Amino acid sequence: MLLCFASVSLTATAEWKDPLNTPAMDTLLAHNSLLLDIHLAGERLVAVGERGHIIYSDDNGYTWKQAQVPVITTLTAVYFVDNNTGWAVGHDAVVLHSNDAGQTWSKQFDGFVANQKVYEQAKETKEALQDELNKANVMGNMERIEDVEERLERATWAMEDALYDLESESTKPLLDVWFKNQNEGFIIGAYGMVFKTQDGGKTWRDWSTNMENPNRFHYNAIVSVDDNRLMIAGEAGMLLRSENGGQTFEQTFSPYDGSFFGIINLKSQNVQLAFGLRGNLARTDTFGSRWKLMNTGTEQSLIGGTDRMGRVAYVVGNGGSFTKGIDLGRKWESYIREGRHGAASIVEAPAGHFVIVGDNGVELLEKTGERIDATITSVEG
Numbered sequence: 001m002l003l004c005f006a007s008v009s010l011t012a013t014a015e016w017k018d019p020l021n022t023p024a025m026d027t028l029l030a031h032n033s034l035l036l037d038i039h040l041a042g043e044r045l046v047a048v049g050e051r052g053h054i055i056y057s058d059d060n061g062y063t064w065k066q067a068q069v070p071v072i073t074t075l076t077a078v079y080f081v082d083n084n085t086g087w088a089v090g091h092d093a094v095v096l097h098s099n100d101a102g103q104t105w106s107k108q109f110d111g112f113v114a115n116q117k118v119y120e121q122a123k124e125t126k127e128a129l130q131d132e133l134n135k136a137n138v139m140g141n142m143e144r145i146e147d148v149e150e151r152l153e154r155a156t157w158a159m160e161d162a163l164y165d166l167e168s169e170s171t172k173p174l175l176d177v178w179f180k181n182q183n184e185g186f187i188i189g190a191y192g193m194v195f196k197t198q199d200g201g202k203t204w205r206d207w208s209t210n211m212e213n214p215n216r217f218h219y220n221a222i223v224s225v226d227d228n229r230l231m232i233a234g235e236a237g238m239l240l241r242s243e244n245g246g247q248t249f250e251q252t253f254s255p256y257d258g259s260f261f262g263i264i265n266l267k268s269q270n271v272q273l274a275f276g277l278r279g280n281l282a283r284t285d286t287f288g289s290r291w292k293l294m295n296t297g298t299e300q301s302l303i304g305g306t307d308r309m310g311r312v313a314y315v316v317g318n319g320g321s322f323t324k325g326i327d328l329g330r331k332w333e334s335y336i337r338e339g340r341h342g343a344a345s346i347v348e349a350p351a352g353h354f355v356i357v358g359d360n361g362v363e364l365l366e367k368t369g370e371r372i373d374a375t376i377t378s379v380e381g
Contacts, residue, residue: 017072020092020110024052024069028378031055031064035357036076036344037304042083043350046102047357048075054088055378056102061355061364062374065381068104069096074173078102081179087201089174089187097201103381108201111171114193119166121206122159129155154214178222178230186246188232192216196246212240212251221262225272229287233260233274241288252288256280261303261317266328268310273329275302275315283329296323297334304345304356308367316343316356322369335369 027033035049045057046067052075054067069075075090080102088096093111098104129152136144164170172190179185185201188194192213195204213219217235224230230249232240237254260276272288275281279298282291296302300321307313313325320340324333337343343358353372354365364372 019052019073020071020094020107022072024054024066024072026066026380027053028066028380030066030361031376031378032361034074034359035361036074037078038345038347038355038357039078039080039086040347040350041080041086041101044083044101045347045349045355046078046080046086047345047362048078048088048090049357050074054078054096054102054105055362057355060349060351060353061362062376064362064376064378065103066378067098067102067381070105070107071096076173077176079177079179079185081182081185085179085182085200087177087179087185087187089177089189091173092171093174093189093193095174095177095187095201095204109187109195109204112169113204114195114206115162115166115169115171117195117204117206118193118208119159119162121209122155122162125209126152126155126159158216175219176221178224180224180227180245186222186230188219188222190218192219194219207246210247211249213238213249218259220260220276223263223265223272225265225267225270225287231263231265231272231274231288233263233276235259239263239274239282239288239291243287252284253291255282255291255293261301262305262315264305264307264313264315266307266310266313269328271328273305273313273315273325275305275317277301279317279321279323279334281315281323281325281329281332285328294325294329294332296332298323303358304343306346306348306354308348314346314354316346316358318342322365324369337363337365337369338371339363 030053035047038047052069052072055064057064073091078088080086093114095109096105133148174189194207196207219234221233230242237257239252240249242249258277260274263274279296284291300319302315302317305315315323320337322335341360343356346356
């Protein structure tokens, strides 16, 4: 998800409240507030956004109820692995879990736990490289010494940064989440932050040493291609792929050096589309071995996307942009939506129309991108 989309300032109060220990306030206006992601839990729509808002709809987006959420920090992404089991992530590296299709949520993880794990991993990496350097010095292999010294220098910086975050209690946002099943999943975020769980989020392991990202660029989006292949899109044109179920990720050659905010997979034809700043969109049908920039017809930043029948792609973003990719993403048509509101995510509702969320809350669209003139309301849960 787009980092700048997720910034929010809370109203000052006489007494500061820890957002990680303060439940989201009940409101009937959440469907009109900043929302950053939307996902299907079976036929239920679940959306997340600012102030810990999580709302859900069982009538294709016309009526919404607010979920019970234990935090008021901004939530940036949500993912359901089946009809009932889902996770949401956000600022302060918070991870929430639901097993009732998004009605109630519990906290599994946050930035303070993340800082401790990142520091422990960074310290372990530095110590291992120091041992490797000592052995290289004994062997007198200058080429190997220079290589290890370079990696040790980066590891030392990483450990110092991790120690600073730990001691200063500084936290970073998580920006996306993906699960393979009810047990195995990944959370990704700013400054190269990535964690993996194999027990449904009860415990998380820092996975950063398994990623080819020496500059610790932001990870913005993760998507599965099949059971063994995953892709990640990020800052500075970064496009990563894994062919071993996420055990390791390697960088692919990128045709663009600006940020990618989203990535979708056209499952029917093994095509992946990564999109980001200034309307840039890259296409691959070789699982990242070759990428090609496509002409989208817009210079608006593209933030969220979905596909229909695994063949037609729809991407939304800033300035009311609505972009449709036909011929498996080879040809693109771009429109400006009524109101020109920024959108962060789009999903196809069970009834067949689109539901998008963004800085204007929830909007309903026809397949053409035209706004559905209907009243959207919130009711008490």
